[in-house]
């Protein structure tokens with residue numbers, strides 16, 4: 534079974550085989566800038582399980598750090614993946630773009646040290662100042 538997702542304009546579609554390994558909320562300032570919200574919920578997935586299925590020519594990449602590339606739709610600006618060179622087998626997928634329901638909850642918050650001051654975390658999930666332990 535594949536989970537499918539798409540961007541705001543609908544031009545780009547993707548499929549994810551199987552379930553994510555975990556979900557995490559990233560509060561870092563770069564995710565906040567890129568996504569325009571207090572945090573971004575990413576699914577950690579195997580790169581080999583993810584594929585664009587339509588509109589790949591509309592997908593562009595922004596190199597947000599020396600070892601991170603973020604993909605997005607050139608037409609509508611929707612964000613898809615966070616590709617970290619230090620974890621070459623994995624991708625972090627911004628699951629706000631999913632069209633299918635996913636019956637999972639985030640496991641923790643990361644980069645809480647750079648959280649927006651106007652947003653408070655109201656759950657009991659673990660919080661890490663930066664990366665979680667044992668990230669890969």
Ligand SMILES: [Zn+2]
Pocket residue numbers: 540541542543544545606607608609610611
């Ligand atoms: Zn789009």
Ligand SMILES: [Zn+2]
Pocket residue numbers: 559560561562563564565644
């Ligand atoms: Zn982040």
